[in-house]
Amino acid sequence: MGIASGREFDIIKFGEINMINCKNFDSFIRLRGVRENCLDNLDVDFPIGGLTVVCGPSGSGKTTLVINTLFAESQRRFIETVGTRRRGKFSLWKRPDLDSIENLPPAATASEKVDLNQTLAQLCGMDDALALAFSRYAVPICPRCSIEVPSGGAASAAEYFESFYANCRAQIAFVPSAAISEYAQRGFSRWLIERDSKVEMVDANELAQLATRNSQLATPYVLADRLAFKPGDSRTKESFELAFAESGGKAVVFIETPEGTVKRYAGQGRTCPQCGQEFSDSAVERFYLSELPKDPSERDKILAYQLDGKNLLEWYELSADQILESCEKELIKSTPHSSLLTPNSKISRALQAAGLGYMSLSRKAETMSGGQIRRAEMAAMFAGDLVNMLYVFDEPMDGVPPENRPALLSALLRLRDRGNTVVVADNDASLIQAADCVVQLAISNEQLAISNVEAPQCSRPSELRITNSELNIAPIIGKITAITGRAGAGKSVFLAQLAGKPVPDDLKRTVTGQDAFEDVILVERKLERKPPRGCVATYLGIWDSVRAELASTPESQARGFAPGDFSLMSGKGRCQQCKGEGVLTIDLEYLPEIEMVCSECMGERFQKEYLQSRFRGLNAAEILRLTVRDAFSFFRNIRSVQLPLTSLIDIGLERLELGQPIKTLSAGERSRLDLAKALQKIYKQKTLFLLDEPSAGLHDSELDKLIETFRRLTAYGHTVVMIENNPWMIQQSDVELRLG
Numbered sequence: 001m002g003i004a005s006g007r008e009f010d011i012i013k014f015g016e017i018n019m020i021n022c023k024n025f026d027s028f029i030r031l032r033g034v035r036e037n038c039l040d041n042l043d044v045d046f047p048i049g050g051l052t053v054v055c056g057p058s059g060s061g062k063t064t065l066v067i068n069t070l071f072a073e074s075q076r077r078f079i080e081t082v083g084t085r086r087r088g089k090f091s092l093w094k095r096p097d098l099d100s101i102e103n104l105p106p107a108a109t110a111s112e113k114v115d116l117n118q119t120l121a122q123l124c125g126m127d128d129a130l131a132l133a134f135s136r137y138a139v140p141i142c143p144r145c146s147i148e149v150p151s152g153g154a155a156s157a158a159e160y161f162e163s164f165y166a167n168c169r170a171q172i173a174f175v176p177s178a179a180i181s182e183y184a185q186r187g188f189s190r191w192l193i194e195r196d197s198k199v200e201m202v203d204a205n206e207l208a209q210l211a212t213r214n215s216q217l218a219t220p221y222v223l224a225d226r227l228a229f230k231p232g233d234s235r236t237k238e239s240f241e242l243a244f245a246e247s248g249g250k251a252v253v254f255i256e257t258p259e260g261t262v263k264r265y266a267g268q269g270r271t272c273p274q275c276g277q278e279f280s281d282s283a284v285e286r287f288y289l290s291e292l293p294k295d296p297s298e299r300d301k302i303l304a305y306q307l308d309g310k311n312l313l314e315w316y317e318l319s320a321d322q323i324l325e326s327c328e329k330e331l332i333k334s335t336p337h338s339s340l341l342t343p344n345s346k347i348s349r350a351l352q353a354a355g356l357g358y359m360s361l362s363r364k365a366e367t368m369s370g371g372q373i374r375r376a377e378m379a380a381m382f383a384g385d386l387v388n389m390l391y392v393f394d395e396p397m398d399g400v401p402p403e404n405r406p407a408l409l410s411a412l413l414r415l416r417d418r419g420n421t422v423v424v425a426d427n428d429a430s431l432i433q434a435a436d437c438v439v440q441l442a443i444s445n446e447q448l449a450i451s452n453v454e455a456p457q458c459s460r461p462s463e464l465r466i467t468n469s470e471l472n473i474a475p476i477i478g479k480i481t482a483i484t485g486r487a488g489a490g491k492s493v494f495l496a497q498l499a500g501k502p503v504p505d506d507l508k509r510t511v512t513g514q515d516a517f518e519d520v521i522l523v524e525r526k527l528e529r530k531p532p533r534g535c536v537a538t539y540l541g542i543w544d545s546v547r548a549e550l551a552s553t554p555e556s557q558a559r560g561f562a563p564g565d566f567s568l569m570s571g572k573g574r575c576q577q578c579k580g581e582g583v584l585t586i587d588l589e590y591l592p593e594i595e596m597v598c599s600e601c602m603g604e605r606f607q608k609e610y611l612q613s614r615f616r617g618l619n620a621a622e623i624l625r626l627t628v629r630d631a632f633s634f635f636r637n638i639r640s641v642q643l644p645l646t647s648l649i650d651i652g653l654e655r656l657e658l659g660q661p662i663k664t665l666s667a668g669e670r671s672r673l674d675l676a677k678a679l680q681k682i683y684k685q686k687t688l689f690l691l692d693e694p695s696a697g698l699h700d701s702e703l704d705k706l707i708e709t710f711r712r713l714t715a716y717g718h719t720v721v722m723i724e725n726n727p728w729m730i731q732q733s734d735v736e737l738r739l740g
Contacts, residue, residue: 025050025436029070029390029421033099037064038655046070046423048103050436051416054425057699058669059655060441062425063394067109069096070423071392074107105421107390110377112370119289120368121316121361123376124351125383126323127288129343130315130361134287138305140279142272149272149279149304152249154240157266160273161253162231169228170255171199172239173221174247180204183222188246190223192254199254199261221252229255244268252276279304289316289362316362320351323361343383350382353411355404358488369492369525371398371696375408382411387419395666397428398696401487401725405430427699473513476735477686478717480710482724485739491723492692494739495522498721499690517688517719521678525671525692533581537624537658538568540648540677545640547571550620555613565610566620573610573620575601581661605659624659631658647676652698652705666697672706679709682718689713691722695729707732 025047034042039061046052054062073096114123121127140149150160161170173192176183180191184204191207193200201223202210211217224246225239243251249268254261265276272279280286280301289312293299303311308326310318318326323344351357354375365373374396381391393412400408409430416422416436424431432438483491493507498514499522537543547566550556565573567580574580578598582605585595597603604611604621611619616634618626626634628648635641648654651672656665665673671694678689689710695703707729710720714734721737724730 027103029104030100030102031069031098032101034065034069035097036069037061039064039069044439046421046439047437048105048421049416049419051412051422051434052424052437052439053431053435054423054439054441055427055432055699056441057702058652058666058697060699062441063666065439065441066392066423066425067394069098070101070104070390071107071109072096073098073101074104074390077104078106105388105390107392108381108386109392109394110374110381110396112373114365114373114377116364116366118365119316119361120351120356120359120363120365120376121289123365123373123380124347124356125380126320126344126347126351126361127290129347130312131284131287133344134305134307134312135282135284138282138287138307140270140301140304141306142275142277143300143304144277145272145274147272147274149270152267152269152271154237154244154268157240157251158236161255161264161266162229162233162236164273165229165255165257166231167228168255168257169226170253171201171226172224172243173252173254174224174243174250175219175252176222177247180208188222188224192221192223194218199263222246224251240266277301287312289313313362317360319358319360320348321357324348324352324357346383347379350379350411351376353382353407354379355400355408355487369399369692371395371400374398375400378411382415385418389420390423391415391420392423392425394425395697396424397426397431399693399725401485402727404487409434427697471509471511473511474516476721476737477513477516477719478714479719479734480707480714480732481719481721481735481737482730482733483721483737483739484724484730489739491739495690495692495721495723498688514688517686519682519687520690521681521687522690523671523674523678523692523694525696533662534568535624535659535661536628536648536656536673539662539673540644540680542641542644542658543568545638546615546620546623546635549615549638550613550623553613553615559609559613561610561613566606566613568605573606575605575607577601578605580605582659621659624657626658627654628656628658629654644676644680647679648673650679650705650709651676652702669697671696675709685717687713687718689718689720689722691720693723693725695724695726700728703728703732 027048028045029048030045032043034044038059042061042065044065054066056062076095119127121130139151141147142149150156171192181204189204191202191204193202193207193210195218202220207220224243225235227233227235227239229236240251244267250271251266253264253266253273255264264273265271266273267278269281270279271277278301280298282305285291286302287305292302292312303313305311307315315323348357351359356372356375356379359368359372368376374393378393378396396408396412397405405428412422412424412431413434424435483494485491490507490509493503494509497503497508497511499520501522535543537546543566544563547563550566551561551563555561561573565571568574569580571580575582575598577600578584582598582601582603583595584598601607605624606620611621613619615623618634623631623634628645632642632645632649632654635645648656653669653672653676656669656673662670662673671692675689675691675694694706698706703726710722713720722729722733724733730736
């Protein structure tokens with residue numbers, strides 16, 4: 001098979017699983033009797049210290065095995081280590097349905113369920129590295145005076161003035177906070193006043209008389225010492241200490257220079273010596289983008305701090321590629337803060353390996369795909385130092401262009417070689433080739449051949465290249481077009497522009513010929529701030545017809561049930577505790593939310609009396625458990641149900657259950673569900689279909705169905721334009737539109 005060159009494999013049959021297991025490992029994570037979701041009493045071993053790839057068609061249970069079983073059980077065991085007094089709601093954590101798991105290490109994963117307001121820097125941990133570097137080595141540049149502000153304290157002030165005003169005579173003073181007589185009693189008998197652009201020294205009696213005669217007299221200063229700034233003289237430091245102690249940490253310095261007397265400032269905290277502006281301290285928490293104060297003046301004081309000539313916002317506008325270049329320059333120069341930039345360099349390399357080196361650190365998660373979010377979190381793991389961990393990843397190659405995949409694969413192998421166990425759910429051929437162990441899941445004992453790792457050899461599509469020149473869309477009308485290009489080339493922006501969505505002016509391309517289409521349908525792979533409620537049946541509108549059929553049964557007629565009573569969104573018949581979802585979501589505060597089966601309806605979603613109504617022998621809960629394929633046969637002669645089901649079957653989603661919650665679908669399944677929904681709305685002859693990587697997450701055995709659907713669309717006069725990274729899908733297209 002050409003898999004994992006240099007390793008010895010056996011192919012072992014476990015009912016619905018093909019396991020290609022290597023013999024070079026002594027210890028394994030052993031799972032027995034896994035019955036979670038679609039998995040049927042599965043036994044499987046994962047080598048500890050190895051890279052295992054779980055592959056197979058969508059719906060075969062890859063995510064269930066890797067995330068809902070391995071990772072979920074590791075998390076549950078961690079919760080068991082929490083003291084009973086603090087465990088509280090954690091006891092509700094659902095144990096995966098299986099007989100046993102042995103030798104399970106602590107686990108970590110990357111999830112796309114994040115706060116969509118988070119930035120790339122927060123997702124990958126770069127914000128921590130930058131905050132630490134800024135707190136230790138950034139210096140403020142006064143925006144008024146454009147000079148570097150020295151660090152605070154008497155020693156720093158003495159060093160600054162002895163350096164810039166060596167041998168100049170000076171008077172160190174401070175602003176009074178008590179009566180003149182009180183300072184006289186403590187030995188401060190001399191004062192300084194500014195009058196007629198000059199500085200005069202007076203005693204306490206003269207000052208009292210001046211204050212009596214002139215109410216407009218400028219604020220006087222208490223004189224702490226008169227001296228000459230001599231490098232290395234301890235008297236300067238002692239004088240500043242005295243002034244700071246008497247004034248709450250502030251001093252005014254009058255210096256006699258060849259150009260005349262100048263007024264300067266010093267402070268216990270960072271203080272500009274020319275204008276006296278004070279700057280916030282450099283505590284770590286001040287240098288997080290999310291913590292920047294809203295008050296403009298306070299915000300400006302934080303942004304005055306610069307590291308390598310850039311303030312915090314300017315660093316966040318950089319990409320990982322640019323930061324790595326900057327960090328390496330600093331390391332070559334061996335600057336004082338080069339050691340603090342090392343974490344930035346490590347994370348930047350990890351972001352590059354994850355195919356995200358082009359993104360700015362300030363980019364919000366809401367503008368990223370689920371795959372990009374997962375890889376951003378993976379970058380933090382790549383840059384870390386943990387060992388003896390279990391890392392589980394769901395489709396890490398999702399959305400990664402072919403040229404970036406070797407780097408991501410190398411990062412996964414380094415994670416393994418650091419002393420960790422890595423388990424990945426993915427159908428990527430390069431991952432399968434490099435794996436120590438391959439677990440291929442099948443459905444209903446299907447025999448699936450592992451794909452050849454080489455790209456298929458077939459005729460290339462015609463190729464169009466665009467940079468910023470004008471593109472006439474006429475040559476792709478009625479064809480299947482694959483948009484390709486390196487990461488950051490603007491594929492998603494171009495797709496959005498074709499859909500008529502607003503895009504930045506500097507990223508717009510000139511496109512003509514779009515008036516040939518009567519309609520445009522965009523199928524995106526986007527993340528919502530709040531995943532939609534509902535299931536496959538409600539999302540496609542199937543449940544409306546099913547509700548009507550249930551309400552027409554004799555049992556419903558006898559009880560007076562109406563179609564609306566069987567609604568999962570607001571009906572009277574749904575379970576009032578779980579609101580028709582079958583599960584309850586528990587907020588664990590500092591840990592991810594967990595779900596538990598509703599104790600009221602036990603996952604049936606409806607109240608007991610409404611489950612007495614049966615259509616063709618099945619109640620509402622049983623109908624929701626039907627797969628799309630089984631439902632197509634069950635709802636024979638009901639056209640309003642069968643038509644949407646036909647669309648799902650055509651694009652390879654026949655194994656989904658009607659009641660499967662939308663929020664549990666993978667990104668690839670969700671985009672195909674959206675496509676099936678769109679296919680029901682084709683009312684016009686010339687429709688432009690725009691799709692964002694429709695092949696993501698699919699096994700090679702499923703791609704034929706998808707491309708055949710696209711060919712049927714073009715045969716009817718429609719046009720398909722898709723972002724694609726899959727070599728086979730690109731080669732099956734009529735046109736390759738390469739950006740960059």
